[in-house]
Amino acid sequence: MKILMILLLLGVQEAAAVTHSLKYFLTGSSEVPNFPEFVAVGMVDDVQIYHYDSNTEKAEPTQDWMNKVTAEDPQYWERNTAFSLGHQQTFKASIEIAKQRFNQTGGVHTLQLMYGCEWDDETDEVTGYDQYGYDGEDFISLDLKTQTWIAPNQQALITKHKLDRSKADLARIKNYCTQICPEWLKKYVNFGSSSLTRTVLPSVSLLQRSSSSPITCHSTGFYPHRAEMFWKKDGEELHEGVHKGEILSNHDGTFQMSVDLDLSAVGSEDWDRYSCVFQLSGVNITTKLKKAGFRSNEGGSLSVIIAVVAAVVVLAAVAVIGFIIYKKRTDKKTPPENDPSTLQRLSGSTSSDESITSQTQLIQEKQNEVTSLHEDSASLNT
Structure with a gap:
């Protein structure tokens, strides 16, 4: 939905x-x-x-x-x-x-x-x-x-x-x-x-299993689950070579998700044209892909790169949600x-x-x- x-x-x-x-x-x-x-x-x-x-x-x-x-x-x-x-x-x-x-x-x-x-x-x-x-x-x-x-x-x-x-x-x-x-x-x-209406922003990291593996943009610790995450190239959303994972629950009630990008056919000199965008409740968190300092473990363990995070806007104020008690024709007040x-x-x-x-x-x-x-x-x- x-x-x-x-x-x-x-x-x-x-x-x-x-x-x-x-x-x-x-x-x-x-x-x-x-x-x-x-x-x-x-x-x-x-x-x-x-x-x-x-x-x-x-x-x-x-x-x-x-x-x-x-x-x-x-x-x-x-x-x-x-x-x-x-x-x-x-x-x-x-x-x-x-x-x-x-x-x-x-x-x-x-x-x-x-x-x-x-x-x-x-x-x-x-x-x-x-x-x-x-x-x-x-x-x-x-x-x-x-x-x-x-x-x-x-x-x-x-x-x-x-x-x-x-x-x-x-x-x-x-x-x-x-x-x-x-x-x-x-x-x-x-x-x-x-x-229910609280908003918690995640930590975002870039992960790569090996130098030939897709690059994973991983966010964790966000709430609520109504979040979007995708890759961009030169400011335009990418669809080719992108695999989006499901939103998963964490043990503390928050959520995590990831989206993979296959750059096997892209030279490292062009990596800075790519960025990962996380969206939640009107907030954009953008993480640019930079080759400098990027490490890859050929042995198969994940190498975590600390993301450069830029919040575009502050959180929107949460509107107070009113509700109307259902009234029956007899005007009884029992719910x-x-x-x-x-x-x-x-x-x-x-x-x-x-x-x-x-x-x-x-x-x-x-x-x-x-x-x-x-x-x-x-x-x-x-």
Whole structure:
């Protein structure tokens, strides 16, 4: 997913618009050694905020600021524990159904669900997603624009036809993705603003394994992960001979990334025409490639050259992100449910006036809906 970045030019200071995201990842598994049979994780801007697994059977915050939610909703964690326990049971049943669909018996298998939304804090545009995967491959996903389910394989067609016919269920999912989810996302961003909106610049180094190896521009220790890095020649961005790596997490919650440049056909006298550029939150860090003092270890170990770093502009001021509490037609002030699974949303159980005393009944309904969603085992091979 692409993040909108506004670069600061000529020293003019502006605030960069950001696309925030709220995602839930639910994973059910069978016969995976030393791994819980069910795990649920919530992420805001790719920072984990929520965790549940079948070993502890308890929904817990993974960020201190997530405890602020109980001030408005004292039963938040108890309710989400009940929801996750229901998800755990339905995922276990769904894996058995999927195994029959694919004509499988034992062995390691996984069923995954990812759903959530994105919100652009400048345009207020919202997008949502809801998609399943089985054994590491796409199984079925919802196209919110067309209000249809997409089945990439034959085994998912039964589910697709079943879900496409349920217009009321589609409307409930759309309401969650475009209304309820964004309002909770805004709330979380507000709770964790001091952490989520901070900016940490990296250290940047040039690395080369041997004199014939590509030159790697490596940055580490930056936050957030919404960064770009690329090579330039004579001020123009390069694409040929460039290999960009993935953004990886560090143990301290920051990130690292690298981009390689192949200069095997370029004479060292022209190296000063090249530079590596790192961009984050409107700041450019430029590291020029200089042959003078450049060392290469033929033995294979990395040789680190201290980068000459030039910051073009100062950090933009972070705008305070407001949020609007979702108001229901009855004008009740109880916040909407935080973590409804697809099963819950298809059942319509996303209203905020759902009482805690009804949780047992709600979970039982979700278990019953496994059959409704995926067809019962007797019909799988029809």
